[in-house]
Amino acid sequence: MLTVHEALPTAPVWLDDLGTLRRELALRHSKTRHDEAGVLLEADAVSIGGVRALYMLVEETLPSNPRGCQYRASFVLAKKSRTVVLRGQFEELGMTGARHVLALMRGGGGGGVGKVSHPDTPELQYDAALIPELDAMVPEHALSMARAWARSVSRSAVVDRDFAAEPDHA
Template sequence: MAQATWEAQPITFDTTGLEHLDGTRWFDPENRDVVVLNVGEALPRTTHWLYEIEVLRRELAHTHAVRPVGGPAPALDPHPTARLLEADAVVLDGCLALYTLVAEKLPKAPTGRLFRASFVLAKADRTAVLTGQFEEWEISGMRESLVRFQMGGGGPEAGGHPYDPELPYEASDDPAWDEQFPRHPLSKARAWARTVRESAVVAREFKALRPFRTR
């Protein structure tokens, strides 16, 4: 197999435990976990970027929690199909990147969630996005139920989101519970993200490109 050029694969990382599927996709043969690297000309659609991370966090949290309605303004969805859990400005091999962690309901399934951990490296004329997808494909809801029991009850998806207390948030999604549930897909998503941050190598040609600016 020919070696990928830096334009096609500007990021390399530790793929221990993963098998190469094709192009820039890898998978875990023991489950449905998938890692995908996309490179394209689409740039982030935001008036803010990593130099305004607090504003960007709130903007992204609302983007995932809002659904369009028939009136002049959108409305918060009390049961959104996707929810931003984390967003931060991080450094991958000396290159500034946006890290996000999103929880999504599995399509066409009554229960279960998919967790996407992503790193977005944006330049003036292209964007590289490395995403790990970790699916809840066996017993779902166990983490949520046990955490609610340990916290003394309480309903699901109460307010208290870390980026806006008015947005819904599942208490069991807090990273403090990852150690108790190491095989849960959310815990695995965060562990994979840590591995990427420690092992990622960004091509020097990509680093040298002009940076992305919103203004």
């Protein structure tokens, strides 16, 4: 899904202070719902069609199935007067928990099941079954597909020349 906003990102900092931005985004996503929090899995500065962008990957509980999750990969391209967001959303279907079973079978190291400190915000928890190393073992999982979609977009997306020529959001 592609959306254009005549507004700028609401984050207090932008891509020049990625560490602070990651922390702020992790805290913001942890407060997205009353009962179930979202989790910022990844955030990075990338180039999409030659334009600086913020890439984010977020896990959220499915409203229709509290045991399932959806994974939203987004690219935010912010210019001085408007923002473009390209988003792919992937929902877990069928029986959930495949990644957790694989993580349990791997055991030990960073691949074990359970909560670990979030890489950007240590006071928040992070599910150890969400590591990228498990993607190859479950390519049909919604999280694996979200990451594959993001890699494909980052390699192949084309940005309108007029938009690319606009001054960047500072």
